[in-house]
Structures are given as C-alpha cells and as structure tokens.
Amino acid sequence: MSRKFQRRTLFIKHSKFGGWKSFVLSLIGILILIYAAIFLWPVVPSASNIPEGSAYRIKIAPQSGLSSISKQLAAQGISSNVLTFQIAARALFLSSKLKPGTYQLPTRASLGNILLQIARGDRVRESIAIIPGMTIWQLRALIDNHPALIHQTKGMSSKELLQALGLFYPGDEGLFYPDTYIFDPDDSDISIYRRASQAMQKQLNAVWGQKDEALPLKTPYELLILGSIVEKETGRSSDRSLVAAVFVNRLNLNMPLQTDPTVIYGIGPQFDGNLRKADLRKDSPYNTYMRKGLPPTPIAMPSKESLQAVINPEKSDAIYFVARGDGSSHFSKTLKEHESAVDQFQRKRNAPAKSNSQ
Structure with a gap:
C-alpha cells in the first residue's frame, strides 16, 4: 500500500471520528442548554405581580394526565406553553409522576423546580382538630368558620346533616371521632364530617366487640352516650x-x-x-x-380512652x-x-x- 493511500485512509478515519465527536459534543451542549432553561428560567410570576408578595398557588385536579396538567397550569398563570411543559416533564422523566393537589410555589420558580415539587407531592395541606369533649355546636362552628373548606353543610339542620352522611341516629352529637384531620384546600366540609363519623363508627364497633355481657348497656350507641359522660x-x-x-x-x-x-x-x-x-x-x-x-x-365527642x-x-x-x-x-x-x-x-x-x- 502506497504512503499516499495510507495518508488518505487515515484522513478519512480521522474525519469520521471527528464528526462523531462533534455530534456528541453538540448534543451534550444542546441538552445542557435545555436543562439549564428548564431549571434557570422562571415561569412563575415575580413577587411584584403576586398579592402581598406572597407565594404563588396552583391547583391540579385529581386524575389529571400530563396534557391536562399542562393546560391547567397555563390557565393559572404559569408562563410556559403547553408543549414546553410536556417536553420538560418528559425530559425529567416525570410525566407519569405528577400528583394532584394545591401547590404553593416560590416566586420566580423555574419549570424544573415546579415539576420536581409536583412529582414529590409537596403540596399545601390544611388541618382541623376535633378535641375530645367538644360538643356538636362547637364542632359545627369550628368547621363553618374554617377558611380553607367549601361550606356545603353550613345552615343544615342536625337532621339534614345526618341524612347527607347516611346516618340514622336521634341526633348528630357525639358521632365524630376526636382527631386531627388533614385535607387539601377547597375540600368540602362534608368530607370532614364523613371521615370523622366513619372513624367513630370504626372505633365504636372495635370497642363494643370487647364488651362484657354483664355491662348494663344494650347498644353501641349507649356506649357512645356513657363514653361522652365519662x-x-x-x-x-x-x-x-x-x-x-x-x-x-x-x-x-x-x-x-x-x-x-x-x-x-x-x-x-x-x-x-x-x-x-x-x-x-x-x-x-x-x-x-x-x-x-x-x-x-351523647353530650360530647368522646375519646377512644373514654369508650374503653x-x-x-x-x-x-x-x-x-x-x-x-x-x-x-x-x-x-x-x-x-x-x-x-x-x-x-x-x-x-x-x-x-x-x-x-x-
């Protein structure tokens, strides 16, 4: 093989290798730019555009897919178009991991940080505490005045509340288990009553199962009454x-x-x-x-300890x-x-x- 041919072959090989290397470097550069844009470019309004300079809240409805989530956030002020949001979610391998709920975002948050926060489920949560010994009128005032709840039961009579919950008792006193209930902002107040009444029924049935036959109580409801007095x-x-x-x-x-x-x-x-x-x-x-x-x-909401x-x-x-x-x-x-x-x-x-x- 002549030296001229050898030099030509080496040149071709070097050119092919150099082209591939340039392509890889270019691709890496493009990816760096994409990820830099995802994590550095703010898409949440600045503090000056938010009332009282507070954080910015968004809400994602339950059972929302990626396309729906991107549209919901765009409608709520996230300055990223639907396509960009979806590309960023897929680029970060988060498209199937985004969770519903209400999120409080830092001002000038980037799209990448928003996606990571939603994927973690790091959302705003509210709570309401039913205290042992609390009466029904105290509980209803507490729930009626909670600013994070949607008030569907406000103004309902005792009978109407029981009907809405599917409960059949002489009154609504004592039926709600004392505990702290965590919920998403804008949940319905009836969901709190339902969860608390179900918790009380579960607790009441569990305790009633331990009853001694000699105990002068005929029904779980009588247990609830005496438990409230105790x-x-x-x-x-x-x-x-x-x-x-x-x-x-x-x-x-x-x-x-x-x-x-x-x-x-x-x-x-x-x-x-x-x-x-x-x-x-x-x-x-x-x-x-x-x-x-x-x-x-009953005359109040009894604790588990009083029932026992x-x-x-x-x-x-x-x-x-x-x-x-x-x-x-x-x-x-x-x-x-x-x-x-x-x-x-x-x-x-x-x-x-x-x-x-x-």
Missing part, C-alpha cells in the same frame, strides 16, 4: 376508669346518674358557666338528677365521687363517706362549687 366528667386521665365504674355501678343499682355535664348540655350553648340549683330542679331529658338512666343522646374505660371500668364499689380541686377526684362507696369528702374538698374551700360532686 369524657366530660374526667379531670385527670388516670381517674377515667374509676369515673366509668361509678356510672356503671349506678346503672346497675338503678340509681340516677346525677351528673352535672348532662344538665349543662341540656341548657345548651347559652350556658353561662354557672350551674344553679334551679337548673338541677328543672326537668329535661338531660337532667340526670331527675331522670334515671342515660340521657337520649366504659367497656373496661375499674373494679370498684364506688358510687360517688367529688373533685379534689387539682383535677383528680375522690371516690366513695357510701353516702356518709361522700359527704365527708365534699366537706373536705369543696365546702371548706369557700368558693362557688363546680358541682363535680356526684
């Missing part, structure tokens, strides 16, 4: 099962429950904090001084208790012992008695 009467959690024992013992003895919280509940939201003797003498379905047995409905205390009360012969003034109670088996405890813990304190004397 909830309102317990100042210290360690006393819960003893408080439950007193009321179970009274039911077994056919004694009136004689519990102030039921009378207070019967007075309603207008109760001024001062329970008078006249209130105890005024007959109502909730006056357990004048009527034996359980009141017609009713099912598993302390083994005790006590039928009276009185508040000591430190959150705990003194329990007595006889009226004489109880009167002595009342003298010790209430009458000698020279203060208006919060009659937790049962």
